Amino acid sequence: MPAEGTPAQRVVLGVTGGISAYKAVEVCRRLVEAGVHVSPVLTADALRFVGKTTFSALASVPAQSSLFDEASPIPHTRLGQSADLVLVAPATADFLARYAAGMANDLLTATLLATRAPVLVCPAMHTEMWEHPSVQENLDTLRRRGVSVVPPESGALAAGDVGVGRLADPASIVSVALAMLGGRGDLSGRRVAVSAGGTREPIDPVRHLSNRSSGKQGHALAIAALRRGAEVTLVTTVERPVPAHPRLSVVRVDTAAEMESVLSIESDKADVIVMAAAVADFRPKQVATKKLTKDDGVPNIVFEPTPDILCGLVGRRRAGQVIVGFAAETDDPVARGRRKFERKGVDIMVVNDVSAPGVGFDHDTNAVTIMTADETEEVPLTTKDAVADAVLDKVVALLAGQEGRTGAPGAEEH
Numbered sequence: 001m002p003a004e005g006t007p008a009q010r011v012v013l014g015v016t017g018g019i020s021a022y023k024a025v026e027v028c029r030r031l032v033e034a035g036v037h038v039s040p041v042l043t044a045d046a047l048r049f050v051g052k053t054t055f056s057a058l059a060s061v062p063a064q065s066s067l068f069d070e071a072s073p074i075p076h077t078r079l080g081q082s083a084d085l086v087l088v089a090p091a092t093a094d095f096l097a098r099y100a101a102g103m104a105n106d107l108l109t110a111t112l113l114a115t116r117a118p119v120l121v122c123p124a125m126h127t128e129m130w131e132h133p134s135v136q137e138n139l140d141t142l143r144r145r146g147v148s149v150v151p152p153e154s155g156a157l158a159a160g161d162v163g164v165g166r167l168a169d170p171a172s173i174v175s176v177a178l179a180m181l182g183g184r185g186d187l188s189g190r191r192v193a194v195s196a197g198g199t200r201e202p203i204d205p206v207r208h209l210s211n212r213s214s215g216k217q218g219h220a221l222a223i224a225a226l227r228r229g230a231e232v233t234l235v236t237t238v239e240r241p242v243p244a245h246p247r248l249s250v251v252r253v254d255t256a257a258e259m260e261s262v263l264s265i266e267s268d269k270a271d272v273i274v275m276a277a278a279v280a281d282f283r284p285k286q287v288a289t290k291k292l293t294k295d296d297g298v299p300n301i302v303f304e305p306t307p308d309i310l311c312g313l314v315g316r317r318r319a320g321q322v323i324v325g326f327a328a329e330t331d332d333p334v335a336r337g338r339r340k341f342e343r344k345g346v347d348i349m350v351v352n353d354v355s356a357p358g359v360g361f362d363h364d365t366n367a368v369t370i371m372t373a374d375e376t377e378e379v380p381l382t383t384k385d386a387v388a389d390a391v392l393d394k395v396v397a398l399l400a401g402q403e404g405r406t407g408a409p410g411a412e413e414h
C-alpha cells in the first residue's frame with residue numbers, strides 16, 4: 001500500500017475479448033492489493049467473456065466499456081491524461097491491429113491515443129495467430145513507439161490446443177506493471193546484474209549435464225530490482241518470458257564458462273551482483289564431437305571443476321559493490337550457509353533448504369535465511385517475488401554503508 005498521504009499511482013487496466021480475460025480479474029485484484037488505483041476499461045468483446053460487475057467490485061472505480069455511456073462526455077481524455085500506466089491484458093490480435101493503426105473506435109483505443117503514460121500490452125491468442133506476420137509486425141510497430149510487451153507463454157490454450165499464446169501469469173504481469181510504475185525507487189541509479197537458471201554443460205552434441213533450476217527466483221530478483229528503479233542485466237539460462245523494458249537487458253547463456261565471461265564484464269559496471277543461478281560444479285573434461293551411442297559401450301566421462309564464478313567476482317569486487325550469493329543446502333542449512341558465506345567472501349548469503357516442501361528448485365515459493373556479516377534473517381515460505389524484495393531490502397541497506405570498500409579475496413572452494 002502507498003505510504004499515508006502518498007497519492008496512489010493510477011493504472012488504466014484495458015481488457016479485450018479473449019478467453020483469458022478472466023485472468024485480468026486476478027491482475028486487477030493484485031494491483032489494487034499493491035496499493036494501485038485501478039480503472040478497468042473493457043471492450044465490447046471482453047464483456048462476452050467477463051462481467052463488468054466483477055471488475056467494478058474489485059477495482060478502485062466502476063468498470064467502463066463505452067465512449068458514450070458515462071456522465072462525462074469525454075471519458076477517454078480523463079482516463080488517458082490521469083493514468084500513470086495503461087496496461088492491456090489480455091491484448092487480442094484485433095486490439096493490437098487497431099492500436100497499431102491508431103484507431104480510436106472504442107473507449108480503450110481512444111484512451112490509448114489520449115495518454116502520454118507508458119503502455120504495457122500482454123498479448124494472448126492461439127499460436128497460429130501469435131505467429132502470423134501481421135500480428136508480429138503490429139507488435140514491432142508498437143515496440144518502436146515505446147510500448148512495452150509481456151509476451152505470451154507456452155501452455156494449454158482454448159479448445160484443448162497447446163502452444164505459445166497463453167497469457168503470461170498474472171503475478172508476472174503485475175510485477176512488470178509495478179516495475180514500470182517505478183515502485184519504491186530505492187535502487188534507482190544503480191546497476192544490478194542477476195544470474196538465473198541452471199547452467200548446461202555439454203557432454204556430446206545432444207546431451208548436457210544440468211540441474212532443476214527453473215530460473216524463477218533469479219527472474220523474480222531481476223524484475224524486483226527493475227521495479228525498484230535499477231538498470232538490470234539478467235544473465236539467464238532459461239527462456240522464461242521477460243518484459244521488454246528500457247532498463248532491462250537479458251543475456252542468454254548456457255554454460256558456466258559463458259555465464260562467467262558475461263558476468264566478468266558486467267562486474268566492471270555493476271553496483272550489485274546477485275548469483276541466484278545454480279552453476280554446475282563439474283563439467284565433462286572433453287565434449288564428444290559426435291553423439292555417444294550404445295554401440296560404443298557405457299561412456300567413461302571424466303569431469304573437471306567449473307570456474308567458481310562467485311569467488312572470481314568477489315576477487316575483482318569494485319569499491320562499494322555488493323555481492324550476493326545463494327546457497328542451496330539439504331543438511332544443516334544455516335551452519336553450512338554461514339560457512340559458505342565466510343568461504344566465498346560475499347556480502348550477503350541467501351540460504352535455501354531445498355529439501356523442505358515448496359522451497360527452492362522449480363517451486364513458485366521459497367523460504368530463505370538471509371545472512372550478512374552481523375545479521376541472520378529468516379524469511380518463511382512465501383512467493384519468490386517476496387523473497388526477492390527481502391533480499392533487495394538487505395542490498396539497499398548495505399549499499400548505503402559500502403562506499404569506499406575495496407576488493408576482498410574469495411576462496412576457491414564451494
Ligand code: PMT
Nearest residue numbers: 213214215216217275278279308309310326327328361362
Ligand atoms: O531457479 P529456481 O527453480 O527458482 O530455484 C532457485 C534456486 C534454488 C536455484 C536458488 O534459490 C539458489 O539456491 N541458487 C543457488 C544454487 C547453487 O548453485 O548453490 P551452491 O550452494 O551450489 O552455490 C553457492 C553459490 O556459488 C551460488 O550463488 C552459485 O551461483 C555460486 N556458484 C556455484 C558454483 C560455481 N561454479 N560458480 C558459482 O558462482
